[in-house]
Amino acid sequence: MKSIFKILLITAVALIIIMLAKTFMLTTEPVNRPDPIDININTDLVKNRLSKMVQFVTVSNQDPSKFDAKAFDEMHAYLEQTFPLVYEKLQHEVVNGHSLLFKWQGKNAELKPILLLAHQDVVPIPPEALSDWTHPPFSGLIDETFIWGRGTLDDKASLTGILEATTFLLKENFEPERTIYLAFGHDEEVGGVEGAAKIAALLKSRNIQLEYVLDEGGVISDGLIPGVDRRVAMIGIAEKGFTSLQLKVNAAGGHSSIPPKHTAIGTLSQAIVDLEANPFPANVKYSLKFFKTLAPYMSFSTKMVLANTWISKSLLESQLSKSATTSAMIRTTTAATMIKGGVKDNVLPPEADAIVNFRILPGDTADYVLAHVKKIINNPKIKVTPTRVGRNPSKVSPTDSDSFRQIATTIHQANGEGKDLIVAPYLVMGGTDARNFEDLTPNIYRFLFNETTPDDIKRYHNTNERISIENYVKVIRFYYQLMKNSNTLG
Template sequence: MKLLSKIAVAGLIVIATILAWNTAHLPASATHAATTKLLDVDATASAQRLAGAIRIPTISFENRSDIDIKQFDALASYLQKNFPKTHAALTRERLDGGSLLYTWTGKDPKAKPILLLAHMDVVPVEPGTEKQWTHPPFSGDIAEGFIWGRGALDDKGNMVALLEGVETLLSQGFTPSRTIYLAFGHDEEIGGDQGAVKMAALLKSRGVKAEFSLDEGGAITQGVIAGVDKPVASVMVAEKGYVSFRLTARAKGGHSSMPPADTAVGDLARAVSRVQAKRMPGRLTPPVNEMLNRLAPEMPLARRVLMANRWLFEPLLVRAMSATPVSSALVRTTTAPTILRAGIKDNVLPTEAYAVINFRLLPGDTVKDVEAHLRDVIDDEHIEIAIDGHMESEASPVSDSNSASFAVIEKTVNQVFPEALVSTGIVTGATDNRHYTDVFESRYNFSPSLYRPEDLARVHGANERIAVQSYVGMIRFYAHLIQNAAGLQ
């Protein structure tokens, strides 16, 4: 054997040894026994209370003048009637527009408070899709083991489950050691500018600095992550940023029978095509790296080798994760053309055409980075590029998954859902949590409900529903979280 061949073989042996050693030294997946006596929950009564809240159509519309504030009035009254102990023991403030801020004063005024978030508003039902619903979208029907209707998953389920947990703890004589804030926004689905933003400003003005906040965003999924059969409880430690850019092309108008070589529509189409063809580069962030560390022991051998040797295989791993929309969103700032507008008649050349492209920013990328990327990729001085809309936000800071706050959330998941693997990750959408940056030390996103692959389309889609037993788990989670975070030591 030639010397170079011997060196190559030796090199392969060394690499194989390193890969095998790294794979063997992945952290073992944790298993947990349910040793905690779980909260007793009246499943029938609690399901009926959520159903009643669903029947009140607290819909957010982009045009705020279309919002029926009377529905939010009705929901506030409904909550007061159905959770009397909560409304007797906690201070409730109703902000302009309908947002609700509850304060549960703790025994120790020096202890840092915690902040638990949810929202009352829901998205509209897309016109023409009503017949796709097995049960009408605001029926609140309880059938086939599910509670049906808009808001069951996003996000009245969380809000009412939180109140169920508080009501039950109060009935048991529980008083928290630290103050707990419950903040329920009324316009999360349209940006939270009048709800969460104002509640956050009010808390800041009072000098509130919560040890941690918890909002929707993560969930318990099963069958969603390739190669992992067990349920995965994703406690998100960061949230992607949000910005939309408008691309505008202008040209001389005229008759379509004598078109010039360049038109507004053609120029715009070329720009959008370039942007979509060249996405922003992918990479592994710390939250995703930890997610892979936690889930790797449950994966097949070939994937474990990839996970354990990211120093060598990161480009391959990023490429593999880029193959599906769900995992691609975890490794890059996403590019989504969402609006195209041009023309008034088929034989008239438009003088203006524009497109809106939405970006969700990976931690580490900024709005300025996205704009620079657009200008570089489009490379056309005739295309105007400007931020569109008002929902501009940078990616959130990354919270520590080794903190005491994360440990409390993880402990609660292990108690209530002992079969689930606890992981980290990044919220790919936008939540109210981003508005409270000035009033918390750490922020996390987790919704304690089970999603299977077929459930992902139900959020903002047809047939939104939650299983009654899954809802019971949500109530237990919030009650035990409060006990773990604010019980007397």
């Protein structure tokens, strides 16, 4: 008996030693920080141009009949007039009526091109929210610190920033070794089917393979990640998919004085309760690299859990499930977003239906979500059908590619002597245009050099969207250096 205790004790001590060793071995990766960026940006000029871009009401509506082609045409005319060098030196074409594609021919045809992606369209302003805006959403008002308006963050800072950076390089007579494509879709906010998807199809029809694609999606977190006080550049390496399912119950109507045990509304409600009570299984796999990169900067206990996922995976997953933000990073999420049913207070509802939206984790599929939901609800009275064609999650891009490393290096370069910055691969919760390019390259990354606080993040797709002038200048610097660095890639 004694010897069993002895063995157990030795095993426990050995286990603790291994866990501690792994925790201490979890160290930060060395930062490669080459020359600082040498560029002099005329702040007044660039802020006014972005402001002007915001004033074109290039809204994407779910209803395609509301599409305002004139706003896009006028914005294109403005771009041509404002960035004449780009239009003169780069080949440009309009794709599917409103999307823009520029090609900056590289000297070495052997090298695969890179592609910088942004979108021209913005989300609408709900009429009831209009009065909450400090400045009218399409005014592009500039104050001491900010450029205000719809599209400043999403995504006109990126689009205009890329063109500003290109202009700088052209003025310096920079000659790219590899071809650089600039692609600006016009319907990202409603799925990108007519814009980015058509651009990708066009390039594919020309047998073009790309080194990498860089789109929006990740930002520089300044306090967005609980427990991490450093700033974190989050490079999106994958994005979740989505599907919406309708749950529908039909029942006999009639007078409410002699009701059945469950009305259509009651049956439907039970199904929603069941779905919320049974979240999709957690899988930390796609966010593990993110958390492990941050681990050295976290508390010792968190670090220990992260360093020992060989033994603590389920503990980690249950910890991460506690916050909505981290839970969304490790599972397909469930959100009941719409419900209707009933006609009168004393009439049994003949019908009730609800819409539940799911954001699908890589590894899961829209078909799996449908099957899983039916299994959880397990009630033949409830009809479950997709409301529209869902979108499966994207592929996961590598973090050990030269492209990823170069983007990371450029981020450090753009950060310069600024505060400490961690670069971490990240799973993007929303959708971007980038996924359309999966046939052209495995290296698809999503990042905008924009320092974002918890207050800033709320402004995306929301009231009082704005970007600081300081941040916008950094966006330009980043793209400038990224294109310059492409000459030494791979």
